[in-house]
Amino acid sequence: MVLGGARPPRVGRFTMPKGAPFAPVRTVKAYEGIVRQVEDRIAAGDLRPGDRLPSERELTTQFDVSRSTVREALRVLESSGLIRSRPGDPLGPQVIASTASAMRKSFARVVASRRLGVAELLQFRMLIESAAGSVAARLASPSELDELEQALVEMRDAVAHGYEAFSAADVRFHEHVASLSGNELLVLCLDAVRSMVLDLISTKLAEAPDREALMERTLAHHRRVLDAMRAGEAEEVARLTRQELHHYYAEYVQEHRRSMVDVLL
Template sequence: MAQPLQPAEPPKARAFEAIVDHIERQVLSGELNPGEHLPGERELVTAFQVSRSSVREAMRVLESNGMIASRPGDPRGAVILAPTSGPLQKVISRLAQASASSLADLLIYRMTLESSANSLAATRRTEADLLQLEKAMARMRAARAQGQEAFSKADLDFHDVVANASGHALLRISAEAVRDSIEQLIAASIEQSPDDHALMQRTIDHHDQVFQAIRDQDAHLAEHLARSSLFEYYGHLLAKDEQIALSALASFGSNTR
């Protein structure tokens, strides 16, 4: 079988790739911040000594990656966006679809992320964080009467508040991405509770335990609650051998009190 040809030297980046790399480095280094505008197309053509098509392709890639947003009719250049979970969620979804044990892998990943977020929140939380958690709990209780969709949003809000209290931005973004990936993966197979009100109340009770652990700065209990709750909610969707493996992870730390 013929061997593939090896280039004599690494291929040079195409013009639009060089623009993308340069702008990404500026954003990551803090030279460009969310809310700031890039120069207009004509200025970028001059600055990089490239064609308009190269600049337009670079802007398309950056926008696809969620790094910038173009606003039609705005005479200024594209605006730099704050980091979101969107691009990472796409990557995780692709990996999950290619994995033979995707749900189990995603649950392990989510258990790791959310238990870490809970633990850090318990360690780092401020009085302002506790106030936000109390408000999130109040929204969850009020949402019971508004239906499952409203309750789910209030539930997600609580997790976001905990992630923010952890003080770890990458944890927050990663947890949001894997959470969305799990919901996409099981959308067609997840069982609906015959008693939504009972499920909502159980969720509220669990979140109240998490709130108390964070308030009391009990990091070990806070991280255990994240793992055990996720296994309780999703474990029945796993194969038996996977249930056994994740059960051990879910129960780890249960004797901390």
């Protein structure tokens, strides 16, 4: 597989919008260019789990760079969870299945590069988590809902061990609901966006007053969600999910952007 080829020119004319100046040019390091090309090939499906990249020697030839540059690119790709690389492997680095960790890192890069904030992330989470809950309410079997009941019991038990233990149990409950949708992409996306929201407001959450009341409110909400799921009320599950996410996080959205999340209530 050749990775260093130029893309074909775009067809048609492009008119620069008024008042839209070009952005300053940033010099891209050679290894970053290699990483970007490999990421693009994986995203496009040209490289799939189990596929092999060319050997280090072949990559140095294709990209016309030093071996140390290739190795730095492979190190970045491996730390991102996209490939498995062994020095001297004659078969070349192997593309591996995407993991939740890799998804979080990729999502974080997009959020940072686009300068997205809590408003965009919360709106996205309200949309997809409510959809996941709605689908789960339609598909979950009685035994699967019993397992979700156990996750709620674990949340109740975690209250005595403090807010961090409770938060971990709360995440497991949300993950369980998402998994009941049967859609792995929803699970991965929710894991990524949940992590990003918490990263952006972690300091404010740590300073939140009256955590005891917050935990009790969360438990009561999850009970209502589970009861609605048992009753097969998919739309009610979606509504409750949006409502609680808004109540929990909307105060961290800038006032002039609050309408982005208010509109979903």
